[in-house]
Amino acid sequence: MVLLLGYLIGQHGPLRFLWALLKFGVWLVCAVAWLGVLFTRPAAAVALSVAWVLLWMLWRMRARVWALVWRLWGHRISVMIPRRVWMWHFQFNSWPRLVFRLGLVFRDGHGLSRLTVQYPRGRWTLADDDNGWTVVVNVLDGQSPADFIAHCETFAEAWGVHHVAGDSPKRGTVRLRAYITDPLRTPLAAPPIPAVTNFKSVLLGMREDGHQWRERLLGRHLFIGAATGGGKGSVQWAVIRALCPAIRAGAAEVWTVDPKAVEFAKGRWLFKEYATSPEEIVDLVEKAAALVATRRAAMAGGARTHVPVSGDPYVLLNIDELAACTVYMTKDLIDRFNRALGLILTQGRSLSVSVMAAVQDPRKEIVPMRQLFTTRIVLRVDEAGQADLVLGGGATARGAHAHLIPADEYTGAGIGYVHGDNRATPMRVRAGYTSDSDIDRMCLRYAPAPTGP
Ligand SMILES: Nc1ncnc2c1ncn2[C@@H]1O[C@H](COP(=O)(O)OP(=O)(O)OP(=O)(O)O)[C@@H](O)[C@H]1O
Incomplete structure (x- = not known):
């Protein structure tokens, strides 16, 4: 008996x-x-037995019962439960089971008896915007942040939230941000026009975390990839809106290439140059390349970066539907176009000449120079791999689900992903929508003052 006890305690x-x-x-x-x-x-004994069996069955089925209740009334329940209580439920109740099921735990020891399970706990905090919570996890030895980021969709399903975004703020740490509802679900008005253009930070719309979506223009080239109707125009117009005060003051010029002669015809008065036919387009891009060469020669040995001022302005070469210029023109014109654009993309950044190009099909054969664009934005695309073509390899795996953005204009147009500063994972954003009447007002108020006699 003593031996048996000793054996059991030892085991x-x-x-x-x-x-x-x-x-x-x-x-x-x-x-x-x-x-x-x-x-x-x-x-009484039989009644007790039946009650016991019923209770036991209910306990065994608790996960299925909860799932059914959640499916039927989840939305209402989520509104009634304070965010903090909701977060605590997932923190203490669901997280240990979830990471266990996803294989994100380690089992140590030998044999069943000495089994210890190490699981990553994480620091849980409510988000500032009250639309979810953030979990910061120190990954265990042998894990990487990518192991958690790959499961973002599963976390979102398990927590019943709209979306979970993951990134790694520092080595060995992963940050999961749960968004209960989608802050980008309704269209945004056109961004307000600033009193003075800030070339280093222009407002384009809103980020998923509720902050302003801003991008730098000076020293950058912008590339926007999206299927037709994805809302490329709204990003382009948001950039032009931000430039309006500088356009009026003569410190910025927009040169527009509009092969379809539709999208930008309405704002024609804001543009210093406007080209629609293949010959005009190639002449305009060569003119921009010549400006780059002139500025480079003028600055040789002097200042390293050009500062845009009235009379020596920042030039934005705005190209709508880049494929029309790189594929659908005669070979001679395509060669001239590619040569001139290549020069602007490689040398224009420090000389205040930027390119903003929109494209429906981001394949390499269509846009061979897409790696030269420094800021890349992907809106709704038709196939999963296309986000990788725009943002770079692995973007879809890191959360840029641009192929899942709804095709519906109201809920999906203008939504996309961009690589935010200091972020390893793409940030979900929505551009403000510039309507036709907004464009009319911009033309009336900000069209460049006429020059010449
Ligand atoms: N940011 C936005 N927010 C809400 N709705 C938008 C937004 N951008 C565009 N839309 C809606 O989607 C429609 C299509 O947008 P838009 O023409 O800009 O897409 P596109 O990507 O430029 O398409 P295409 O390649 O055919 O020119 C617009 O008419 C507008 O109704």
């Missing part, structure tokens, strides 16, 4: 052994009590 450890002993004692007391009731009041 299971004293705590586990005591726990098992306690459970055995409780069961024994229950069984004796039940037998006592059976002999005195058989009917």
Whole structure:
């Protein structure tokens, strides 16, 4: 007997052994009590047994019952439950089970008896915008942040939230941000026009975390890839809106290439140059390349970067539907176009000549020079791999699900992903929508003052 006790304690450890002993004692007391009731009041004993079985079945099915309740009334429940209580539920109740099921835990020890499970706990905080929470996890040895980021969709499903975004703020750490509802679900108005253009930070719309979506223009080239109707125009117009004060003051010029002669015809008065036919387009791009060469020669040995001022302005070469220029023109014109554009893309950044190009099909054969664009934005695309073509390899795996953006204009147009500064993972954003009447007002108020005699 002593030997058996010693063996069991050695195998299971004293705590586990005591726990098992306690459970055995409780069961024994229950069984004796039940037998006592059976002999005195058989009917009550049968009723007790049936109630026990029912309770046991309900307990076993608790996950399915909860899933059903959640599916039927989840939305209403989520509104009623305070955010913090909701977060605590996932923090203490669901997280340990979830990471266990996803294989994000480690089991140590030898044999069942000494099994210890190490699982990543994480620091949980409510988000500032009250639309979810953030979990910062120190990954275990042998794991990488990518192991968690790959499961963002699963976390979103398990927590019943709209979206979970993951990134790695520093080595060995992963940050998961749960968004309960989608802050970008309704269209945004056109961004307000600033009093003075800030070339280093122009407002384009809103980020998923509720902050302003801003991009730098000076020293950058912008590339926007999206299927037709994805809302490329709204990003282009948001950039032009931000430039309006500088356009009026003569410190910025927009040169527009509009092969379809539709999208930008309405804002024609804001543009210093406007080209639609293949010959005009190639002449205009060569003119921009010549400006780059002139500025480079003028600055040789002097200042390293050009500062845009009235009379020596920042030039934005705005190209709508780049494929029309790189594929659908004669070979001679395509060669001239590619040569001139290549020169601007490689040398224009420090000389205040930027390119903003929109394209429906971002394949390499269509846009061979897309790697030269420093800021790349992908809106809704038709196939999963296309986000990788725009943002770079692995973007879809890191959360840029541009192929899942709804095709519906109201809920999906203008939504996309961009590589935010200091972020390893793409940030979801929505551009403000510039309507036709907004464009009319911009033309009336900000069209460049006429020059010449
Ligand atoms: N940011 C936005 N917010 C809400 N709705 C938008 C937004 N951008 C565009 N839309 C809606 O989607 C429609 C299509 O947008 P737009 O023409 O800009 O897409 P596109 O990507 O430029 O398409 P295409 O390649 O055919 O020119 C617009 O008419 C507008 O109704």
